[in-house]
Amino acid sequence: MSSKKLRRKLLMTALGWAVALVISFPALWLVLTSFKTETEAISRIPHILFRATLENYVAVQERTTYFHFAGNSVIVAIGSTILALALAIPCAYAMAFMPTKRTRDTLLWMLSTKMMPSVGVLVPIYLIFREMNLLDTRTGLLLINALLNLPIIVWMLYTFFKEVPREVLEAARMDGASPLRELYDLLLPLAMPGIVSTSLLAIILAWNEAFWSLTLTAAKAAPLTAFVASFSSPEGLFYSKLSAASTMAIAPIVILGWLSQKQLVRGLTFGAVK
Amino acid sequence: MTASSIQPENDVSWRDTVAQSALRLPAIVSLFIWSIVPLLMTIWFSFRRYNLMEPERTGFDGVGNYRYLLSDPSLTSAIGNTVLLVCSVLVITIGLGTLLAVLYDQEFFGRGIARVLVLAPFFIMPTVSALLWKNMMMHPDYGFLAFLMRSVGLKPVDWFAVAPLTSIIIIVSWQWLPFAVLTLLTAVQSLDSERKEAARMDGANAFNIFRYILLPHLERAISATVMIETIFLLGIFAEIYVTTSGGPGFASTNLSFLIYRYALLEYDIGGASVAGLVAIVLANILAFFLMRSFARNLDV
Numbered sequence: 001m002s003s004k005k006l007r008r009k010l011l012m013t014a015l016g017w018a019v020a021l022v023i024s025f026p027a028l029w030l031v032l033t034s035f036k037t038e039t040e041a042i043s044r045i046p047h048i049l050f051r052a053t054l055e056n057y058v059a060v061q062e063r064t065t066y067f068h069f070a071g072n073s074v075i076v077a078i079g080s081t082i083l084a085l086a087l088a089i090p091c092a093y094a095m096a097f098m099p100t101k102r103t104r105d106t107l108l109w110m111l112s113t114k115m116m117p118s119v120g121v122l123v124p125i126y127l128i129f130r131e132m133n134l135l136d137t138r139t140g141l142l143l144i145n146a147l148l149n150l151p152i153i154v155w156m157l158y159t160f161f162k163e164v165p166r167e168v169l170e171a172a173r174m175d176g177a178s179p180l181r182e183l184y185d186l187l188l189p190l191a192m193p194g195i196v197s198t199s200l201l202a203i204i205l206a207w208n209e210a211f212w213s214l215t216l217t218a219a220k221a222a223p224l225t226a227f228v229a230s231f232s233s234p235e236g237l238f239y240s241k242l243s244a245a246s247t248m249a250i251a252p253i254v255i256l257g258w259l260s261q262k263q264l265v266r267g268l269t270f271g272a273v274k
Numbered sequence: 275m276t277a278s279s280i281q282p283e284n285d286v287s288w289r290d291t292v293a294q295s296a297l298r299l300p301a302i303v304s305l306f307i308w309s310i311v312p313l314l315m316t317i318w319f320s321f322r323r324y325n326l327m328e329p330e331r332t333g334f335d336g337v338g339n340y341r342y343l344l345s346d347p348s349l350t351s352a353i354g355n356t357v358l359l360v361c362s363v364l365v366i367t368i369g370l371g372t373l374l375a376v377l378y379d380q381e382f383f384g385r386g387i388a389r390v391l392v393l394a395p396f397f398i399m400p401t402v403s404a405l406l407w408k409n410m411m412m413h414p415d416y417g418f419l420a421f422l423m424r425s426v427g428l429k430p431v432d433w434f435a436v437a438p439l440t441s442i443i444i445i446v447s448w449q450w451l452p453f454a455v456l457t458l459l460t461a462v463q464s465l466d467s468e469r470k471e472a473a474r475m476d477g478a479n480a481f482n483i484f485r486y487i488l489l490p491h492l493e494r495a496i497s498a499t500v501m502i503e504t505i506f507l508l509g510i511f512a513e514i515y516v517t518t519s520g521g522p523g524f525a526s527t528n529l530s531f532l533i534y535r536y537a538l539l540e541y542d543i544g545g546a547s548v549a550g551l552v553a554i555v556l557a558n559i560l561a562f563f564l565m566r567s568f569a570r571n572l573d574v
Contacts, residue, residue, distance in 0.1 A: 013382035019374065023451065024391035027398060029418060030406050042416045044424075091301035094294050106302065108569055113309040115561035117509045119530040120554040121312035123319060123537050123546045128312075147308045154301055179293060208399040210512035211530070215538060225512070229401040232408070232516045239409060239416070246402040257397035258390055265460045272498040273457050 034243035041239035056244035066245065069227035073249075075138050076223055077206040080145035081199050084153045087146070089195075092157035093183050097169060107158065110151040111270055118148075118211050129216060138221045141213060145206040153202055156267040160194025161187065197263030200256055204264070207253045224249040313554070319547035326541035339544040348524045349549065352532040353556065355439055359446065359528055360507045364500060366447040371454025371499070372492065376484070378455065379462045389459075396452035404516035407445045408434065438518045438526035445513050450506075454499050461495030462488065501564040508557050529553040 021028075033041050035052040060066050095103050125144070126135075134140030164187060172182050188195070210225040217226055228249055231242045257264065265273050323335040343349055378389055395403065411417050412433040420430035433441040465488065473483050511530040514520055520527035520535065527535070529549065537546035 009382055012377070012380045013384065016377055016380070016382045016385060016388045019377065020388035020391040023448075024394045026403075026406055026411055026418075026448070027394045029410060030402075033410060044415070044421065046418060046421055087301040087304060090297035094297035098290075098294050100294075106298075108565070110305060112561060112565060113305055114505055115557050115565070116309060116313070117530070117553045117557045119509055119511065119533045120550040120557070121316060122533055123543055123550060124312040124315035126537065127315075127543070147304065150301060150305055150308075179297075204397065208397070210400045211509060214401075214512060214515055215534065225399050225401045228399070228405060229512065229516050232401075232405055242405060242409065246406065250398045250402055253399070254394060254397040258393065261393060261456060262460070265457050268453070268502050269457055269495070269498040273460050273495045 030243050031247050033240055034247045036240050036243075038238055038240050041243070056240045057248070060241055060245045060248070063241075064227075064245070066227070066248070069222055069224050070248070072138055072141075072217075072221055073207055073223040073225075076141050076145055077203045079138075079142045080149065080206045081202040083142065083146040084150050084202060085195070085199065088150060088153040088157055089188075090183070092154050092161055093187060095154075096158050096161035096164075097166070097187075107155065110154055114151050122215060125212075126215065135216060136218045136220045136222075141217055141221055141223065144212045144216070145209055148209065148212075149202045149205055152205070152267055152270070153198055155270045156198040156201065156263075157191075157194065159266070160191050160198070163194075164190045197260050198267065200260040201264055201267040204253055204257055204260070316547045316550045316554075319543050320551055322544055324543040326543060335544060339548045343545050343548045343552075348527065348532060349552065351524050352527050352529050352549075353552070355524075355526065356508065356528040356530075356553075356556070358439065359443060359510060360504060362443045363447050363450060363507055364503060366443075367450045367454040367503065368458075368496060368499060370451055371458050372489075372496075374451075374455045375458035375462045375492075376488070378459055392455055393452045395448050396450070396456070398449070400449065400512040401516055403449050404445055404513040407441075407448070408517045412441060434518050435522065438522065442510075442513055442517065442526055445517070446507065446510055449513075450503055453503070457495050457499045458492060461492050465491045497564075497567050504560055504564060508553070508560070529556070 034056055035054070036047060036050055037053060037055070040047045040050050095107065129135045129140050134143075168190070169182055169186060172186055207223075208225065209223075210229075213223050213226045214229060217223070222230075228242075228246055231245065320339055321335060321337070323331050323333050323338065325331060374392065378385065378392065382388075398406075409416070411419055414420055414430050414432040417430070417433075419433070423430045431437075469487060470483055473487055478486070509530055510528060511534065514526055514528065514531045515534075518526040520531045524532075529552065533546050533549045533553065536542045536549055
């Protein structure tokens with residue numbers, strides 16, 4: 001490597017890392033604080049060097065019902081993803097392999113339903129939930145998340161299914177396979193990587209969903225997004241315990257997110273950016 | 275299967291249609307119900323006298339809710355705050371995002387890990403981001419920013435009291451910058467290097483390559499990013515709920531938070547419904563323009 005090229009690379013390294021550290025600083029600080037004692041956490045001169053302690057993690061689990069809320073998050077995120085997939089897979093399959101004149105319009109209509117701001121329908125959903133005893137239930141929140149993510153899931157599956165060569169499916173049909181056989185025996189295995197990344201995105205979105213969690217749930221069905229928000233009241237404010245609870249709430253999803261970043265772009269931009 | 279082979283042709287296609295509809299309809303019907311029924315109910319409630327605290331006062335109210343709400347100065351300020359929030363965050367994230375996408379396209383040591391660090395904020399749930407900024411970054415006593423300001427001899431700022439909306443814009447931009455970097459970086463990487471090389475051979479400098487080759491190439495990714503961010507930014511709620519609760523006064527109340535205030539704090543269903551319709555109309559005006567440019571770029 002010529003020295004000019006190396007100098008450029010070193011400069012970029014410095015710049016790239018400096019920017020990355022500034023942007024991620026608040027998140028790193030949160031994780032760091034979770035290992036401090038409460039006195040260190042609110043010290044006016046921040047401690048960079050300190051003896052790491054796990055007591056906050058222990059305290060969060062002893063003093064709060066952390067696992068109850070974590071369980072709610074898991075059930076809602078995974079349950080809503082399974083429900084949405086069950087609705088979306090047949091639909092995306094039909095659209096990708098048996099398109100009609102209306103398929104394009106249907107897809108764009110699905111996209112347009114995402115333009116409806118959730119808050120515009122807060123009142124009716126709240127009242128319907130109250131009427132049907134769904135307020136503060138995991139079932140209710142699970143349903144909402146499945147519907148919220150359904151358009152994105154149909155879109156993502158559609159773009160993945162389109163990439164499966166048609167010839168494979170047509171050959172099977174010639175051999176007398178029914179559409180359902182075709183779907184289960186051929187398409188699903190072939191499109192499995194796409195289905196997995198679609199599921200990961202749906203789980204991430206449902207895990208981090210906050211609007212409906214905050215408005216429709218309370219102590220019983222609240223997921224982690226709402227549990228963490230309960231720390232915002234002044235009396236509940238302990239910095240390092242808040243940090244420990246937050247770190248536990250975000251860790252699984254940050255890891256999933258890193259694993260699926262490429263698919264995330266594709267899914268969230270409805271296939272416009274690949 | 276054997277029976278169908280002796281059926282007339284049109285009967286087979288009819289059966290196909292049924293089978294296909296059976297595959298499509300569950301998703302389409304549930305989305306249809308989800309998008310239409312609550313909307314119709316919102317419209318219906320907007321014309322009714324309806325407060326959960328005063329169940330005896332019911333009935334048709336004509337445009338009463340509309341007259342009441344449209345003359346309420348908090349609505350105008352909420353619309354203003356919503357537009358300001360959405361536009362500022364879009365400008366910050368797309369502007370910085372484009373620059374950072376170019377930066378993280380360069381080769382350097384440890385680029386993979388640096389990229390991962392930049393992406394982290396996007397995966398952090400909104401309530402955690404908001405609490406983290408409120409307590410550990412922007413707090414006037416214990417916040418890291420206060421420490422920085424004190425150490426250069428300045429007086430720490432009480433961010434949420436002095437500049438509530440700006441503080442929220444900072445938090446939301448921090449959350450959405452990684453998304454812009456990620457989409458734009460993906461797009462930058464899909465530009466073939468031969469075109470850049472050819473331009474460089476022809477004597478184009480870095481700025482010209484950026485302006486005349488890269489930016490046009492990014493157009494589609496930028497339009498997609500603007501659309502997706504707008505969808506989410508119009509509905510910003512948790513960040514306000516956790517930090518300022520819309521205050522002081524209505525200084526940081528956007529439409530989402532205003533509707534929440536009407537519906538679940540004041541139990542005024544009629545008023546909340548009118549505000550909900552305003553939010554839907556605003557979203558649709560934006561959607562009309564965004565979807566037009568987006569649909570053109572789409573290969574369906």
